[in-house]
Amino acid sequence: MEKSPEHTLNIKDYLKSLLLERIAEPERKEEIDNQIRQRFEREVAIMVLDLCGFSRTTIKYGIIHFLSLIVETETLASPVIKQHSGTLIKQDADNLFAVFPTPAQAIDASVEIINTLRDFDAKRAIDSEIYGCIGIGFGPTLLIDGEDLFGNEMNLASKLGEDLAESMEILLTESAAAALPDGHYPLEPLTYNISGLELKCFRLKVAPD
Numbered sequence: 001m002e003k004s005p006e007h008t009l010n011i012k013d014y015l016k017s018l019l020l021e022r023i024a025e026p027e028r029k030e031e032i033d034n035q036i037r038q039r040f041e042r043e044v045a046i047m048v049l050d051l052c053g054f055s056r057t058t059i060k061y062g063i064i065h066f067l068s069l070i071v072e073t074e075t076l077a078s079p080v081i082k083q084h085s086g087t088l089i090k091q092d093a094d095n096l097f098a099v100f101p102t103p104a105q106a107i108d109a110s111v112e113i114i115n116t117l118r119d120f121d122a123k124r125a126i127d128s129e130i131y132g133c134i135g136i137g138f139g140p141t142l143l144i145d146g147e148d149l150f151g152n153e154m155n156l157a158s159k160l161g162e163d164l165a166e167s168m169e170i171l172l173t174e175s176a177a178a179a180l181p182d183g184h185y186p187l188e189p190l191t192y193n194i195s196g197l198e199l200k201c202f203r204l205k206v207a208p209d
Contacts, residue, residue: 011145015040040142044099045106045176046154047086048161049077049113051094052131069130070094076120077113084109089149095162097149103138103176107185107204110134110170118168131167135160138176160201164192170204177202 015036022032051066051073058066074091077098081088086100086109100106117130137153137160144150153175160171177187187202 011147015144036142037140040144041140042099042143043139044101044141044143045103045179046137046141046149046151046157047081047096047098047100047106047110048135048137048154048157049073049096049098049110050133050135050162050165052133052167066094072120073117073130073132076116080109080112080116084112087146089143089146095158097154099141099143099149103136103172103179104181104184106136106138106176107170107172107180110136111204114168114170133161133165133167134170135162135165135173136170136176137173138179156199156201159194159199164199164201172202172204174200174202 018032018036022029025032051069057069070091070093074088074096077096078088081098081100084100084105086098086105089097089099091097098106098109100109114132114134117132121130135157137151137157139151139153141149141151141154153173156173157176160173165171171190172187180187186205188205190201190203192199192201
């Protein structure tokens with residue numbers, strides 16, 4: 001029996017082959033889109049953890065020093081993510097990307113990661129402190145079998161974690177906040193204007209202990 005492309009290609013090449021079909025045969029766009037969604041789309045909470053001060057730390061102490069901080073952060077965060085039913089998808093530069101079944105689990109993991117970083121920093125020299133910023137989204141996301149992820153909520157979570165969250169701050173998208181149990185997590189609404197677009201989000205109001 002002849003094997004399907006999915007079984008003969010690695011997962012990223014298989015997705016690429018579907019996208020190339022979509023380009024070559026626009027009349028089949030809806031069919032191929034459905035095929036991609038059925039194979040890859042999952043509703044998940046996305047956590048994006050970014051390390052603050054890349055340029056400042058690298059200029060002052062060198063890239064090897066900062067790379068060691070990235071490895072230390074992944075080592076500290078990985079067991080916390082797993083403990084809260086999350087999956088670490090990838091590490092890209094100074095960012096960690098993880099997914100969880102629910103935004104509540106993503107928040108609980110994020111708070112514990114922030115606390116873990118604070119406890120770890122308290123035992124180290126100040127020039128080696130690790131400052132994390134976290135963005136959380138929730139919604140349909142293309143998960144490429146534990147290797148990569150794509151989606152609007154992933155993009156928004158990245159924007160919150162990488163660009164808008166301050167040191168040791170946790171920001172949530174509107175969709176992530178809406179999916180939380182009522183009143184369980186005190187949130188502060190925020191609005192940012194980015195490139196002429198209004199972005200609404202929420203800050204976790206209670207500072208981690």
